[in-house]
Amino acid sequence: MTTFLSEREARPTRERRVGIIDCDVHPGPRSVAEIKAHMPMPFRDRWNGGGRGFFGNPVHGARLDSNPPGGGGAGSDPDFLRTQLVEEHGMAHAILLPRSFCNLHPDPDFGTAIAAAFNDWLAETWLDKYNADGVFKGSITVAHQDPHAAAREIERWAGHPHFVQVMTDSGARAPFGQRQYHPIYEACAKHDLPFAIHPGTDGMGINVQPSPGFPTHYIEWHTCLSLAFQAHLVSLLTEGVFEKFPKFRVVLTEGGTAWIPGLMWRLDAEWKALRTEVPWVKRPPSAYLRDHVRFTTQPLERPEDDRHFLQMLEMMDAENLLMFSSDYPHWDFDSPSHAFPKLPEALHHRIFEANAREWYGL
Amino acid sequence: MAKYVVGSTAEIGPGQRKIVAVNGISIGVFNVNGVYYALRNRCPHQGAPLCLGSVKGTALPSQPGEYIWAREGEILRCPWHGWEFDVTTGRSVCSPQKVRVRAYEVTVDPLESAETEAVVETFPVTVQSGNVVLHLPS
Numbered sequence: 134m135t136t137f138l139s140e141r142e143a144r145p146t147r148e149r150r151v152g153i154i155d156c157d158v159h160p161g162p163r164s165v166a167e168i169k170a171h172m173p174m175p176f177r178d179r180w181n182g183g184g185r186g187f188f189g190n191p192v193h194g195a196r197l198d199s200n201p202p203g204g205g206g207a208g209s210d211p212d213f214l215r216t217q218l219v220e221e222h223g224m225a226h227a228i229l230l231p232r233s234f235c236n237l238h239p240d241p242d243f244g245t246a247i248a249a250a251f252n253d254w255l256a257e258t259w260l261d262k263y264n265a266d267g268v269f270k271g272s273i274t275v276a277h278q279d280p281h282a283a284a285r286e287i288e289r290w291a292g293h294p295h296f297v298q299v300m301t302d303s304g305a306r307a308p309f310g311q312r313q314y315h316p317i318y319e320a321c322a323k324h325d326l327p328f329a330i331h332p333g334t335d336g337m338g339i340n341v342q343p344s345p346g347f348p349t350h351y352i353e354w355h356t357c358l359s360l361a362f363q364a365h366l367v368s369l370l371t372e373g374v375f376e377k378f379p380k381f382r383v384v385l386t387e388g389g390t391a392w393i394p395g396l397m398w399r400l401d402a403e404w405k406a407l408r409t410e411v412p413w414v415k416r417p418p419s420a421y422l423r424d425h426v427r428f429t430t431q432p433l434e435r436p437e438d439d440r441h442f443l444q445m446l447e448m449m450d451a452e453n454l455l456m457f458s459s460d461y462p463h464w465d466f467d468s469p470s471h472a473f474p475k476l477p478e479a480l481h482h483r484i485f486e487a488n489a490r491e492w493y494g495l
Numbered sequence: 496m497a498k499y500v501v502g503s504t505a506e507i508g509p510g511q512r513k514i515v516a517v518n519g520i521s522i523g524v525f526n527v528n529g530v531y532y533a534l535r536n537r538c539p540h541q542g543a544p545l546c547l548g549s550v551k552g553t554a555l556p557s558q559p560g561e562y563i564w565a566r567e568g569e570i571l572r573c574p575w576h577g578w579e580f581d582v583t584t585g586r587s588v589c590s591p592q593k594v595r596v597r598a599y600e601v602t603v604d605p606l607e608s609a610e611t612e613a614v615v616e617t618f619p620v621t622v623q624s625g626n627v628v629l630h631l632p633s
Contacts, residue, residue, distance in 0.1 A: 190577075197574030198547055466575055471541035 150225035150268060153469050154489035156429045157331070157386050157458035158218065158227040160259050160269075161208045171253035176246040185234050185337045188354045190464055199462030207462040211263035218461045219268055222469045225486065226495055227461075228270050228297065229259055230331055230386065235276045236302040237338025244276030248286060252296075260295040270493065272300035272329055278339070280313060284320035291324040297493045298327045298384060303361040304334030306341060310365070310372030322378040327427070327492065329384040330365055332358040362388030363396055366426070370400065373413035375425045382492070383426045387460060391434035394448040397422070422454060427492050429458035430484065431467040439474040452480050456489040496600075496630045504603055505624035507531070510568055514546055517631060524601060524627060525550065525582050527568050531601035532582050533629050534571070539587075539596055543575035553579055553588060600630040 162168050165182040172180060199217065201210035208214060219227060231254075235247035251274045260271045273290045275283035283301075290296050299321050307313070309330065321328045335358060336342030343361035348354045362385050375381060397419035404411075404418055428449075436442050446455070459467050469485065476484070489495065501515045501524050512525045514536055521536035523546025536546040552567035570588065571580045579588035585598030603625045 192572065192577040193549075193574075196543075197549070198544055464575065464577060466541075468541045468543075 150266070151486075152223040152225035153457060153485045154226045154228070154493075154495065155218070155222075155224055155459050155461065155469075156228045156384070156456045156489055157431060157460050158214075158229050159208050159461065159463060160211075160214065160229050160231055160255070161206050162254060162258075163205045163209045167258075168247075168250050168254050171250040171257075172246055176243055176250075179243065180247060180250075183234070184232075185237065185334050187337065188351050190355075191351055193464055195462045195464055196466055211259060211269075214461070215268070218459070222459075224268070224469075226268055226270050226489075228272065228458075228489070228493070229255065230272045230300050230329065231255055231274060232333065233274050234302070234334055234337075235274060236278065236304055237334040237340060238276070238278065239339045241276060241279035241282065244278045245282040245286065248274040248276045248283075249289075252286065252290060256290070256293065256296070260293070264295065267295070269295065270297040270495065271295050272298050273326070275299055275301050275317060277301050277305060277309075277314060277317065280316040284316040287317070287320040287324065287326065291320075291326070296326070297495070298329045300329040300331055300386075302333040302335070302340075303330050303343075303358065303365065303388065304337055304340035305361075305365075306339060308364050308368030308372075310368030310370070310374050312372070315374070315377070318374060318378050318381045321382075322380040325380060327382040327384050329386045330362065330388065331386045332361070332388065335361050358387075359389035359392060363392060367396070367400060367418075369426075370418040370421055371411050371414060373411065375421050376413050376415065381425065384429065384456075384492075385426065386429045386458065387431060388428070389432070389434060390428050390430060390449060390451075390455060391445060393422075393428065393454070394445070423450065426454065427456050427488065428454055429456050431458045431460045431472070432465045433467050433472050435472075435474075442474055443476075446476075446480070452483045453488065455484045456492065457485045497633050499629045499631065500604075500626045501533075501629045502627045503606075503624040504627060507627055510550070512546065512550070515629070517629065520631075521546070522599060522629065523547075523571075524629060525571070527582055530583075531603060531627055533599040533601045534580070534582065534585050535597040535599075537596070538573045538575065538578065539594055540573065540576060540578055543573050545571065545573050545580065545596060548572040548574040550582065602628050602630065604628050 169177050195207035199207040201213040231251050233247050233251040235244040238244040255271050259269045273296050275286050334340050344357045401417045401419050499517050502513050507513050507526045509526050514523050522533050523536045524533045536544055538545040549572050552564050553570040555563040555565050557563045569582050571582050585596045587594035
């Protein structure tokens with residue numbers, strides 16, 4: 134474990150920032166070379182960027198106005214991102230989730246090398262050189278193909294003042310509650326870092342597609358991303374991960390929220406009859422959410438009738454479980470000022486700031 | 496109606512657009528195959544700068560597996576969420592009755608016309624060009 138100045142030591146010198154906390158922001162490197170510079174041979178020669186492959190958005194993948202005027206891809210210019218997102222919407226912090234797509238590679242060593250390079254790059258740039266005001270908080274990318282290597286990567290960054298969570302794609306070869314993944318969770322729990330699951334690489338490379346077979350269109354694939362999140366959550370709850378690692382916490386980022394009440398009602402009902410199959414699940418499964426799980430809001434599923442939306446928030450315990458996210462600069466960006474109908478002030482504060490502040494210790 | 500010269504026909508050629516600010520309102524003026532249209536530069540969905548979006552055609556409603564590409568140059572897509580708007584009416588394609596952006600009248604007046612009350616900006620004129628004039632409710 135590398136030694137960093139701990140957050141506790143670093144904080145007194147800096148003013149506490151107030152405002153919205155955006156829990157899903159995507160920075161990118163200015164060039165492929167920026168990442169390659171942090172990659173050892175032989176992987177440096179093998180990796181040439183590249184996205185997830187199939188299911189590209191047929192319209193546009195990022196806000197067209199998010200391309201920095203000085204050049205570079207969307208999300209690659211910290212000054213422009215500050216202007217267009219942080220300052221425009223009065224944000225205290227942006228939680229950064231770079232998209233490395235490392236989880237689709239069949240070679241675990243290659244996946245691990247990509248993850249490590251993105252972490253080194255993020256730490257050097259957005260979390261340090263670009264971060265004098267401390268607005269940016271980062272995610273430690275891990276390649277779940279090799280859970281032991283992923284745990285070592287978490288150890289490498291534990292104690293860093295600006296990495297606030299571990300992240301991986303929802304694309305996987307098995308539901309995340311299964312025990313082969315537990316070394317990752319043990320490391321997360323040890324260092325009190327939440328484990329964020331973000332859509333991507335579902336059905337790509339070595340990962341299974343969470344729908345029955347491959348959908349034809351992007352609209353199907355993108356809508357059904359929430360299926361993977363539901364399956365991962367049911368798995369984490371029923372495999373007893375939160376009993377085995379009482380300090381382990383999960384963030385379901387961009388996986389949807391409207392399904393939470395229905396799925397939890399269903400799972401709780403099943404548990405009443407079937408708890409002997411999973412006797413380590415000591416409480417109704419939904420009872421674990423408040424201590425162990427948070428959900429980010431974008432893409433917000435919003436009914437036509439705002440009253441229904443508010444009822445939905447109440448049903449899903451939004452005041453405790455939801456954390457605002459915009460997904461900047463991606464095409465389905467949720468504007469902090471337009472995506473939601475008017476919320477009661479206290480609820481707005483919980484969702485847009487307080488829940489994330491408490492969860493990430495900001 | 497107040498009239499504002501927003502450019503010359505030579506300046507805003509077919510397939511081109513110009514974003515202007517009039518009375519603090521950002522408006523996009525589009526030349527669609529020689530006819531001018533103007534839309535408010537603010538998406539009714541989440542407030543994005545709508546008129547910065549791409550202008551293309553669209554796939555018309557059709558039978559499964561059938562693609563009918565039409566209306567080339569008449570469909571403006573929001574640069575954020577990709578909602579489509581008919582440049583000629585301001586109505587959205589997904590929900591034309593409920594979701595629409597404010598459309599303004601545009602005319603092409605002779606250069607020598609002195610009726611306009613205000614000139615948004617100066618521009619070079621040519622013998623062939625006319626003034627593109629935006630009409631706003633007073």
